[in-house]
Amino acid sequence: MSKKLVLIDGNSIAYRAFFALPLLNNDKGIHTNAVYGFTMMLMRILEHEKPTHMLVAFDAGKTTFRHSTFSEYKGGRQKTPPELSEQFAFVRELLDAYNIKRYELEKYEADDIIGTLSIQAEKEGFEVKVISGDKDLTQLATDKVTVDITKKGITDVDSYTPAFIEEKYGIPAERIIDMKGLMGDTSDNIPGVPGVGEKTALKLLKEFGTLESLLENTDKVSGKKLKEKLEEFKEQAILSKQLATILTEAPIEVSLPDTQYEGYDEKKVIELFKELGFNSLLDKMDIVESEEDHVLEEIDFTFVEDLNQEVLTTDSTIIIEVMEGNYHQSDIQGIAIVNKNGYYFIPTEVATRSSLFKEWAADESNRKTVYDGKRSIVALRWKDIDLNGVDFDCLIASYILDPSQTFEDIATIAKAKGIMDIQTDEAVYGKGAKRCCPEEKILAEHLVRKAIALHKLKEIYEEELKENEQYELFTDLEMPLARILADMESEGITVDVPRLQMMGKEITEKLTTLEKQIYELAGEEFNINSPKQLGVILFEKLSLPVVKKTKTGYSTSADILEKLASKHPIIEYILDYRQLGKLQSTYIEGLLKVVHNDTSKVHTIYNQVLTQTGRLSSTDPNLQNIPIRLEEGRKIRQAFVPSHSDWVIFAADYSQIELRVLAHIANDDNLIDAFRHDLDIHTKTAMDVFHVKAEEVTSNMRRQAKAVNFGIVYGISDYGLSQNLDITRKEAGKFIERYLESFPGVKDYMEEIVQDAKQKGYVSTLLQRRRYIPEITARNFNVRSFAERTAMNTPIQGSAADIIKKAMIEMAKRLENEKLQAKLLLQVHDELIFEAPRDEIEKLEKIVPEVMEHAVELQVPLKVDYSYGPTWYDAK
Structure with missing residues (x-):
């Protein structure tokens, strides 16, 4: 039987998966996108490669033997985002559940482990497949070793064989390190020769064969400037080649027999998938768990x-x-x-x-x-x-x-x-x-x-x-x-079905108009909903700059299109077309399907026992997530009407409740003072962070302050804030630092709540709701860091959830005591939606804010905004 060894670059693939997929969370709030992507790749490998042997190599630490030669090696790399770091423990747990050997070696990189094992396996007649996102490993390609390099995603790969490398670069695989010596590698901070890029490096190697041969014959190089550069940076080029060369004789303590793969541990995989919330992957496995054999006692009923x-x-x-x-x-x-x-x-x-x-x-x-x-x-x-x-x-x-x-x-x-x-x-x-x-x-x-x-x-x-x-x-x-x-x-809640149908008709007409405008700008008709066809139009016919490629062609995801919005008017139309299409299918058609035949109402189901923070959610239909960014999305609320023609919809919502709870729990004088004086909290934050007067606060300063205010509540990291504000992680880190200097009570709260959680194993809300955080004492730094952010955030989110629940109970009592006909219909995040006769509105305007603002007494006033109208849309 032929033997096949699959070697995976663990760090590289985890990074690829993290940045290829949106941030995902399980029900405990732990980020899972890197683990999910890694799992998908693993399942694909097992299905297609059918390996007899497997190993996943990891980098053991930041310092390697290469640093003794060049201390700035990999010096330009940014710190790993905590949202990714916390997932490595689960990646390792995943590999253990799959019974796949994993290995790391102090002072050496994953590349060196892979290089050493690939050489050994080739000598022993194995077929070897190396999988990484790092092109450095292509130097390992031989007739027996194929190197799969992931492109932008994790399943889209190029298979580097000696023939493929020869065709792509025009040089043999073993000369990849010579190319790196000349052009360097910014991702690893390998300097190379300044001014020499890939094109020049390949031209020189095709002419001279090796880096050493080139450097011995610089007098034969055409171009005075290039010749001078090669002579000046000769030592640097040799050092760069040395840094780029993967070690194939690393002192590893793992042998080929150790990598034998005999299948995964079904029970462990199921448990881990359940913990991570990978329900779709559980379904793919088609596993029916058998209950333990247990003889039930007879009962007489x-x-x-x-x-x-x-x-x-x-x-x-x-x-x-x-x-x-x-x-x-x-x-x-x-x-x-x-x-x-x-x-x-x-x-x-x-x-x-x-x-x-x-x-x-x-x-x-x-x-x-x-x-x-x-x-x-x-x-x-x-x-x-x-x-x-x-x-x-x-x-x-x-x-x-x-x-x-x-x-x-x-x-x-x-x-x-x-x-x-x-x-x-x-x-x-x-x-x-x-x-x-x-x-x-x-x-x-x-x-x-x-x-x-x-x-x-x-x-x-x-x-x-x-x-x-x-x-x-x-x-x-x-x-x-x-x-x-x-x-x-x-x-x-009653749905005006004819109005909803009319909206559907209007959206259909707008979609038709947009379709014509897109075809006109494209110069031809095509399937707008086909990413492949759209990619051809945008990047080949209209020659827009390519941002990202996928396995099937060009990426046309929303974030990519938004980056191209200023490049061509067709982009805006396509984005509108997509949003309207989603509104039509998910919200217009989706809502019409769940209107009850007998009542002409939708009867959403509230999940009371789902979230760890105590927040309510809704399903069948989800009325908490109707999109309101687009005017057409907001207008969907026009279809929600009172059950009587002479009644109105009354909406009341808490203003910045989580920030008010933070001010109370953190006992921060600055925040408390701002809320007591009814200041605009985002302007106040901008004033403190940027050290400017109120009139000097720009809209961008306020926007950034708002992102930090709400980000702090959710335990945001510098990476998360940098993504939200489209700034560098360094800028985001400084921003958070300045915020905590401005609000020392918040900083103290964050430190104290973490210590409290470590002692008790849980955190509590104002009304004693608990969230257990066993990971707070985890040995793994990254898992522990995530748990610490959870400890900071839960008392705030959970207390806000408790407050609105208390308000709902008090409102029900008050409506009954006042003998009002008004009814509470919906709870949407921090908002309560009622229907009421018009002649009760004056009373509601008094009692709803009164009850909601005094549901729980805090150090700062709770504030409620309210409005009413003939539809939910008009009540905003």
């Missing part, structure tokens, strides 16, 4: 056909089973109840037709323990049944106790607490397209087991919540909020 008082007592645990994700439009599969009298399964029809069940469900005094009470309330409400008296929700309790845990169903949270007599929903219902409801007997037993598990969990969770001093957060905030969210979901 009653299959209820006639409801009676014995079944429906107070202090019951109830399961309302809705299988599908969107419970607004799904049938209830069955109901299970557990109480002091026994275990019961009730078929849906028996419960929903029973007046006794309806009375019991609606009676507030009948206390009920549930799992996902919001879902249960809404599902029953669609059957015209009110569910009151929900006093304990195990899903919410588990979320408060540890928001980092992703519990998929009752079985997973139960097993985490040692309760084993239950199967997962996946085991009972199946997965994906095969998911279906089993026969009633199996369903009944499964639901009863779920109810028994909840019954046991309640006692465990109550004790833990009290121990953590989080019982009030549970009872006074999250539990009442679940009821309010259920009311909002059930109520929905």
